[in-house]
Amino acid sequence: MASKVIHAIYNDDDILMHAVKDVRAANYHIEEVYTPFPVHGLDKVMGLEPTRIAITSFMYGLVGLAVAIIMMNFIMIEDWPQNIGGKPSFSYIANMPAFVPIMFELTVFFAAHLMVITFYMRSKLWPFKKAENPDVRTTDDHFLMAVDAGNHDIEKLTQLLHNTGAIEISLIDNDEDH
Incomplete structure (x- = not known):
């Protein structure tokens, strides 16, 4: 500085x-x-580069989707197959419609939580960190x-x-x- x-x-x-x-x-x-409070357009006026947090969020969502697919395949097909409601328990593809809500939820869960953690790490906002605000009036x-x-x-x-x-x-x- x-x-x-x-x-x-x-x-x-x-x-x-x-x-x-x-x-x-x-x-x-x-x-x-x-x-x-956030001022719309201030980042562009200051000449700051666009954020890449959306790209990381997409990648985290893909990780969540992969975890959901692997988890459901292992739990419901390989490890403990059960006949629930007459659905076949030997094929992941045959059970896919029942797994869609879980895939969606884990995709959103991973994307949201990992994106917040990435934001805090990138911004260096650690727990118990002393505020770096030069004037307290800027919080009001x-x-x-x-x-x-x-x-x-x-x-x-x-x-x-x-x-x-x-x-x-x-x-x-x-x-x-x-």
């Missing part, structure tokens, strides 16, 4: 969106934006944009942020923390 960061606080998500566009157009690097009703002030003219950047509608601007020196 940069040694000097400017925190600009906004009180409206629309103003924040326009501010992010203006700051990026002026070729400044936005370290992070903290919001009390304010928005914070952290802009790298590294080698830039701080007065010019502060004026730009003020012109974009920031209600509060502060310079944070991260070298003091270490």
